[in-house]
Structure formats: C-alpha cells, structure tokens
Amino acid sequence: GKTPYPWQINVAEAILLGLDCTVIAGTGAGKTKPFIMPLFVQPQRVVLVISPLNALEEDQVSGRQVRRLQPLTYVGRAIPRDGAQSTSMTSPEMCLQHAKFRELLSSPDFAAKICSIVIDEAHCISQWGKDFRPEYAKLGTLRFFVPVQVPFLVTSATLPSPILSEVRHNVHLEKEYTYHVHLGTDRPNIAWFTWTMKGGKKDLESLGSLLLAENTTVLDVPQTLVFFDEINVAIEALKHLRKRSSRVSHPYIQVYHSQRSPRAKKKLLRRFRNDNIRILLSTEAAGMGCDIPNIVQVIQFMVPESLAIWMQRAGRAGRNRQTNARAILLVQPTVFQE
Structure with missing residues (x-):
C-alpha cells in the first residue's frame, strides 16, 4: 500500500484523540484515507460516513473493496441485519428520517462503538440544505444521538470562508477546538x-x-x-x-x-x-x-x-x-x- 501523507496521519490522530476536524483538499488529494486509518488502531469500532448521493456511496464502497481497505457497507434504505459494519456509508435522510437507524445510533451499545462521524462533501450543507435537501442543514442534530466525545470529521474540496463558517455553525464545530487542514485546491495536472x-x-x-x-x-x-x-x-x-x-x-x-x-x-x-x-x-x-x-x-x-x-x-x-x-x-x- 501507499505511505500516508503527514496531514492524513495528523487527522487520524486527532480523531483518535476525540477532536473534531475540518479538511479542505482538492479532489483526489486523499481525503478518504483519514476516515479509515483510525480503524487500524481500533478495529472493533465503527466509522459512520454521510455522503450526498447513492451512486457516490456505492462507487466508494466498491472502490474501497477493490483497494482492500477496511470493510465498508453502504446503508441505503434498510439497515443490514448485523447492523453497521466497521465503516458504514449512508445519507443525511437515512440518518435523520429512518426511525430504526436513529434507534441504532441512540443504542448505548452501538454508540459506544462509534469512532467518528464523517460528513463528506460538506459544502452540500450550504448548497443543498436550504431547500433541495433540508436534512443537510440539520446534520448537527446527530450530536444529540451520540456520546458527546464522538468527533466529527468534515471534508470538502471547496469550502470558502463564508461556507466554512456556515458549516461550522450547522454542525456545532467550535473553531478553537477543531483540528483544521487546508491544502488548497491546486491541481497541477x-x-x-x-x-x-x-x-x-x-x-x-x-x-x-x-x-x-x-x-x-x-x-x-x-x-x-x-x-x-x-x-x-x-x-x-x-x-x-x-x-x-x-x-x-x-x-x-x-x-x-x-x-x-x-x-x-x-x-x-x-x-x-x-x-x-x-x-x-x-x-x-x-x-x-x-x-x-x-x-x-x-x-x-x-x-x-x-x-x-x-x-x-x-x-x-x-x-x-x-x-x-x-x-x-x-x-x-x-x-x-x-
């Protein structure tokens, strides 16, 4: 496999320490790897990844399987019989509208296993949250379903300052206590x-x-x-x-x-x-x-x-x-x- 970049190791370490994180990096920079890396240290735990589109979710699931990283499950309209896997990818609607899924999140046994909650393509909170998919603007309510020490990792290739501020407000990220990485969006190729x-x-x-x-x-x-x-x-x-x-x-x-x-x-x-x-x-x-x-x-x-x-x-x-x-x-x- 590939050696992680120092910033990927730093983000993974921050998650393991329970710190919220924001990562802004161009497409293809490797934002996904820090999702998974904490599970090599704590394989018994679970990472919940919230992603905008079914096709994107299924594409990333198949990609992860091809690259032989940690097992990943796409949770679409129903919860797998054995519950969430070590990395489970789903949508805002599944998290906030599906009663059984909310019940799973609120379960003390399952909540204790959550390593982190990842909001991928976080600019959608601003771009879609007002009318197209209002659940995006409500993702901060997930804080009330999980233990307070569960960190959130928010990622996007494009988070200009006004949108970043809006995202922080919606997801209840305190700037002073958040590990922030901004790699820019330059793509020299x-x-x-x-x-x-x-x-x-x-x-x-x-x-x-x-x-x-x-x-x-x-x-x-x-x-x-x-x-x-x-x-x-x-x-x-x-x-x-x-x-x-x-x-x-x-x-x-x-x-x-x-x-x-x-x-x-x-x-x-x-x-x-x-x-x-x-x-x-x-x-x-x-x-x-x-x-x-x-x-x-x-x-x-x-x-x-x-x-x-x-x-x-x-x-x-x-x-x-x-x-x-x-x-x-x-x-x-x-x-x-x-």
Missing part, C-alpha cells in the same frame, strides 16, 4: 480553459464543435465528462451529439441524471469506469466523489451558480495524477454583459 459560446442553453453547436471537430469521431475523443445544470439541456445535448456522429458510436455517448433508475445509473458509471463510454453528459448527480481515474476532460456547459461548483466538477478530471487533464468552461455571452 489539470490545464484550465474557457471557451466563449455564441448563445445560451440552445447553443449546443458550441459543445458539438468542441467535442466533435471535423474528421473527429467519438472514439477519437478522450474520456470526457460534460456537466449541465438542467436535465432537459443534457438530454438535448445527447440528441445533438448523436446526430453529429455515426449510429455505431451512439452507445459511447450517454446521459446521466437523477431521474434515471438506480440500476441504470449504476450501469452507466460501471461502463464509464471501464472506458465503454467516451462522452458522459451529466447533471450534479455525478459531480461529487465518484472516483474514476481515467477521465481526461471535464467540460461545464454554461457558467454554473458559483466558482465552488465549477471547482468541484472540474476536479473529476485527472484523478490519476499521471494524466494531463483538461477542464473547459463554456461561457455564454450574457456573462460578459453583466
């Missing part, structure tokens, strides 16, 4: 570009000419993830790109969004991971945490709501640090008029 569009969301030609230039086939395109803010625009882009390419290449262009079935999303991610999809058009559903190392290019179709969102999405590229990756932001003309 990603080259950053902007591409000016001719129009707004209907200007799919800008995307088509960028991806499929003259005499370029889909199979010539490096593995690419394209982000959209609206499902219907992603679907229209799928139609447009397929019209520009031969029918035999259509299976290599796919769309991934929250309205697809769990089975379909899982199948798409597996195909994308195995390089059987060259261009994956996606909404936020694939924007966080899916650790697919062979993505060479990330494109954002139109400027997103914030720079933090773009940094999160662009960070899907070049997870393999040996890959020279690209992040391309397609900018609509109205941005320059504001």
Whole structure:
C-alpha cells in the first residue's frame, strides 16, 4: 500500500484523540484515507460516513473493496441485519428520517462503538440544505444521538470562508477546538480553459464543435465528462451529439441524471469506469466523489451558480495524477454583459 501523507496521519490522530476536524483538499488529494486509518488502531469500532448521493456511496464502497481497505457497507434504505459494519456509508435522510437507524445510533451499545462521524462533501450543507435537501442543514442534530466525545470529521474540496463558517455553525464545530487542514485546491495536472459560446442553453453547436471537430469521431475523443445544470439541456445535448456522429458510436455517448433508475445509473458509471463510454453528459448527480481515474476532460456547459461548483466538477478530471487533464468552461455571452 501507499505511505500516508503527514496531514492524513495528523487527522487520524486527532480523531483518535476525540477532536473534531475540518479538511479542505482538492479532489483526489486523499481525503478518504483519514476516515479509515483510525480503524487500524481500533478495529472493533465503527466509522459512520454521510455522503450526498447513492451512486457516490456505492462507487466508494466498491472502490474501497477493490483497494482492500477496511470493510465498508453502504446503508441505503434498510439497515443490514448485523447492523453497521466497521465503516458504514449512508445519507443525511437515512440518518435523520429512518426511525430504526436513529434507534441504532441512540443504542448505548452501538454508540459506544462509534469512532467518528464523517460528513463528506460538506459544502452540500450550504448548497443543498436550504431547500433541495433540508436534512443537510440539520446534520448537527446527530450530536444529540451520540456520546458527546464522538468527533466529527468534515471534508470538502471547496469550502470558502463564508461556507466554512456556515458549516461550522450547522454542525456545532467550535473553531478553537477543531483540528483544521487546508491544502488548497491546486491541481497541477489539470490545464484550465474557457471557451466563449455564441448563445445560451440552445447553443449546443458550441459543445458539438468542441467535442466533435471535423474528421473527429467519438472514439477519437478522450474520456470526457460534460456537466449541465438542467436535465432537459443534457438530454438535448445527447440528441445533438448523436446526430453529429455515426449510429455505431451512439452507445459511447450517454446521459446521466437523477431521474434515471438506480440500476441504470449504476450501469452507466460501471461502463464509464471501464472506458465503454467516451462522452458522459451529466447533471450534479455525478459531480461529487465518484472516483474514476481515467477521465481526461471535464467540460461545464454554461457558467454554473458559483466558482465552488465549477471547482468541484472540474476536479473529476485527472484523478490519476499521471494524466494531463483538461477542464473547459463554456461561457455564454450574457456573462460578459453583466
């Protein structure tokens, strides 16, 4: 295995000492390892990881199994018969809405086993907690279900100061008594570009000419993830790109969004991971945490709501640090008029 970085050892030690921790580090920096490391010292204990998306959770579970780290269970809509495993990954809704799960957390026997509670992709507390998924804003109530000495580990690639303050307030983190790591978001293996569009969301030609230039086939395109803010625009882009390419290449262009079935999303991610999809058009559903190392290019179709969102999405590229990756932001003309 790989030797941990000093900051990973420090975070793991802080958790073992019962200190709350906040970790800000770019995608692919190794934020997951400190989740697991305390269990090598206390293998009888449990780490609860709260993560935003089912696909992300299942992807990280399979990834952990492949890398042969500590056993990890994805707790979706039901609790495993033998309770939580040494590392259990679940959602805010499962923690706060599922009566049996809350009962498990409140059980003295189980609560005594909890090593830490990890909130992954913690910027979602601010980004989603107000309306889209209000349970995110209530994650601090987990403090009332577990012993006071259970530390919280909060991680994200993007936590600007105002959002970090909001997260600390929601999760009841006291700045003076929290171990804080900020590694920055620099990704030296990603080259950053902007591409000016001719129009707004209907200007799919800008995307088509960028991806499929003259005499370029889909199979010539490096593995690419394209982000959209609206499902219907992603679907229209799928139609447009397929019209520009031969029918035999259509299976290599796919769309991934929250309205697809769990089975379909899982199948798409597996195909994308195995390089059987060259261009994956996606909404936020694939924007966080899916650790697919062979993505060479990330494109954002139109400027997103914030720079933090773009940094999160662009960070899907070049997870393999040996890959020279690209992040391309397609900018609509109205941005320059504001």
